[in-house]
Amino acid sequence: MSLFSIVLMEFNPIKPDLGLILWTVVIFAIFWLLIAKTAFKPIANALKKREEDIQGALDEAKKAKEEMSNLKAANEKLLAEAREERAKMLKEAKETKNKIVTEAKQAAKDEAAKVMNQASLDIENQKKAAMMEVKNEIGAIALSIAEKVIRKELAGNSEQESFVNSLVDDVKLN
Amino acid sequence: MSRNIYSALLIFVAMMVSTLAFSGNQQHDHDGHDHSGHSHDQDGHDDDTKTADHDGHGHGDHGHTNSCGIEMEHGPYSPGAAAFHHISDQNIYNIGPWHIPLPCIMYIHGQGLDVFSSGRFAADAHGVGRKAYNKFVLFEGLASRVIDPSFPEGEVELGDHNVYALPEMINGKENEVVYVCYNGKSWKTESRSTLDGGVFGGGLTTFTDFSITKNVMSMLIILLFGFFLFRGIAKSYVAREGMAPKGTQGFMEPIFLFIQDEVCKPFLGHKWEKFQPFIMALFFFILFLNLFGQIPFFGGSNVTGSLSVTFVLAILTFLVVNLNGNKHYWEHVLWMPGVPGWVKIFVLTLVEVMGLFIKPLTLMLRLFGNITAGHMIITIFVGLIFVFGKSGENVPGSIGAIFGSTVLTLFMMAIELLVAFIQAFVFAILTASYIGAATEEAHH
Numbered sequence: 001m002s003l004f005s006i007v008l009m010e011f012n013p014i015k016p017d018l019g020l021i022l023w024t025v026v027i028f029a030i031f032w033l034l035i036a037k038t039a040f041k042p043i044a045n046a047l048k049k050r051e052e053d054i055q056g057a058l059d060e061a062k063k064a065k066e067e068m069s070n071l072k073a074a075n076e077k078l079l080a081e082a083r084e085e086r087a088k089m090l091k092e093a094k095e096t097k098n099k100i101v102t103e104a105k106q107a108a109k110d111e112a113a114k115v116m117n118q119a120s121l122d123i124e125n126q127k128k129a130a131m132m133e134v135k136n137e138i139g140a141i142a143l144s145i146a147e148k149v150i151r152k153e154l155a156g157n158s159e160q161e162s163f164v165n166s167l168v169d170d171v172k173l174n
Numbered sequence: 175m176s177r178n179i180y181s182a183l184l185i186f187v188a189m190m191v192s193t194l195a196f197s198g199n200q201q202h203d204h205d206g207h208d209h210s211g212h213s214h215d216q217d218g219h220d221d222d223t224k225t226a227d228h229d230g231h232g233h234g235d236h237g238h239t240n241s242c243g244i245e246m247e248h249g250p251y252s253p254g255a256a257a258f259h260h261i262s263d264q265n266i267y268n269i270g271p272w273h274i275p276l277p278c279i280m281y282i283h284g285q286g287l288d289v290f291s292s293g294r295f296a297a298d299a300h301g302v303g304r305k306a307y308n309k310f311v312l313f314e315g316l317a318s319r320v321i322d323p324s325f326p327e328g329e330v331e332l333g334d335h336n337v338y339a340l341p342e343m344i345n346g347k348e349n350e351v352v353y354v355c356y357n358g359k360s361w362k363t364e365s366r367s368t369l370d371g372g373v374f375g376g377g378l379t380t381f382t383d384f385s386i387t388k389n390v391m392s393m394l395i396i397l398l399f400g401f402f403l404f405r406g407i408a409k410s411y412v413a414r415e416g417m418a419p420k421g422t423q424g425f426m427e428p429i430f431l432f433i434q435d436e437v438c439k440p441f442l443g444h445k446w447e448k449f450q451p452f453i454m455a456l457f458f459f460i461l462f463l464n465l466f467g468q469i470p471f472f473g474g475s476n477v478t479g480s481l482s483v484t485f486v487l488a489i490l491t492f493l494v495v496n497l498n499g500n501k502h503y504w505e506h507v508l509w510m511p512g513v514p515g516w517v518k519i520f521v522l523t524l525v526e527v528m529g530l531f532i533k534p535l536t537l538m539l540r541l542f543g544n545i546t547a548g549h550m551i552i553t554i555f556v557g558l559i560f561v562f563g564k565s566g567e568n569v570p571g572s573i574g575a576i577f578g579s580t581v582l583t584l585f586m587m588a589i590e591l592l593v594a595f596i597q598a599f600v601f602a603i604l605t606a607s608y609i610g611a612a613t614e615e616a617h618h
Binding site for chain 2: 013014015016017018019020021022023024025027028030031032034035036038039040041042043044046047049050053
């Protein structure tokens with residue numbers, strides 16, 4: 001018996017069987033339509049939605065990152081400006097300080113000089129006044145002495161002499 | 175680590191195969207009737223001449239003689255015949271030692287429907303019925319009907335070995351005819367109608383079998399499995415919206431996305447959403463059935479290896495492709511632009527129109543051939559044990575063959591696993607490309 005006749009004899013999978021064909025049509029149609037409706041489409045939609053969500057999230061993250069970097073650049077610019085401003089302000093303050101100090105020193109110096117001048121002037125004046133007074137006093141004393149001497153001369157020599165001596169002593173005491 | 179797993183697996187499979195081998199041998203010793211039941215093959219040469227003369231058939235030394243005096247011969251084991259038997263559709267479902275009865279829905283031409291359970295046949299270990307019911311008998315899991323109208327209706331006790339097959343010449347072709355021995359007389363039966371018109375040895379008979387056969391049952395199981403699996407996944411997409419996939423959802427998502435992104439989107443263009451359910455349904459239906467048929471000792475149903483099933487899938491593809499074909503597509507099929515008129519008339523249109531039918535035909539045959547071949551090779555590799563063991567006479571030989579057969583079967587099963595995915599994928603991608611070609615917009 002050839003292999004071919006064995007095939008004919010026993011090989012029922014190759015014989016188209018109306019019952020099996022009919023059942024396959026029914027079952028596959030149910031499989032297709034039912035599962036397509038209850039599962040394949042919802043799954044595909046869910047996957048699509050998730051894909052969109054993920055893409056959206058990625059895009060958003062990218063955008064946020066970009067914004068962040070923009071913000072950072074702006075911040076840095078601002079910071080640099082602030083730093084510059086500060087440096088400028090510090091410099092100005094220093095200058096002002098120096099100016100004020102210099103001015104104050106100058107003023108103090110001037111004032112001091114003025115005071116000194118005034119003081120020396122005052123001293124000079126006082127000195128002059130004192131000298132004048134001394135001169136006047138000495139003049140008065142000399143006059144009084146002279147007066148007394150003259151009076152003594154009128155009374156005797158010796159007396160005059162002792163008197164002058166006593167006067168001189170008095171002067172010395174002064 | 176992985177090496178340990180592999181060696182454990184190898185030992186496990188060796189044990190499984192050896193139990194099968196020994197139980198097979200026991201059965202042979204027990205009823206002297208080999209598992210394949212096609213022992214007639216070897217002496218078929220001299221049977222050519224004595225076609226219907228089955229009475230002078232028994233002359234062996236061993237085996238049983240039934241009540242009609244027909245010798246149930248015990249010839250050498252034929253792995254080819256066993257393979258054919260194992261991949262055939264049946265009216266009972268075998269899981270290990272259990273025979274699960276299936277509903278028989280028989281349409282008797284001119285009489286109407288007859289619905290009953292195949293449990294009424296009281297099948298033995300080989301799927302041979304011990305009872306007849308309404309003229310139907312069971313041989314090797316398949317129901318056939320007694321032709322003679324005088325055979326009694328209703329349940330008829332037949333006893334063991336009284337349903338048997340003999341080779342016969344029908345229309346110049348050798349065929350197997352099932353006989354029933356009842357009341358000391360042999361009654362000829364005929365098998366269900368097939369649509370091949372006698373080309374493959376079938377043809378129109380007195381009844382058509384609309385039963386829930388093993389293949390139909392497998393498809394129903396896959397339908398329910400697919401429905402609950404995908405509905406569960408769809409639900410978890412709703413319940414876990416905006417969250418990472420998990421569990422079954424996480425397992426199926428890469429497969430789903432692979433078909434969607436690698437098959438549907440590139441081939442179907444912007445219309446992919448319309449045809450995506452069809453491609454998905456094809457892919458998962460074929461994949462699940464391929465894988466289901468490979469579960470060892472779970473019936474091993476050969477659904478996608480049945481021409482009827484792949485025929486339906488191919489016809490549906492043909493309809494979806496051609497009903498959605500646009501003007502551009504039909505123009506290219508019938509009157510290709512830019513080609514001289516005589517070329518179109520004599521060559522191109524002819525070839526294109528033939529192509530319309532050849533495409534689904536190749537889809538049908540490719541899937542059928544791959545799955546059937548895989549199932550047969552595995553069955554034959556297991557059958558090597560019986561061949562080397564000389565059907566129980568040479569036990570050391572069969573023990574040696576167990577190890578060789580285990581390695582070969584394991585290897586073949588690994589390949590089959592690959593083929594299950596590849597064939598489902600190929601069917602889906604080719605369908606997608608045909609639909610894509612039919613719905614493509616003109617761009618010139």
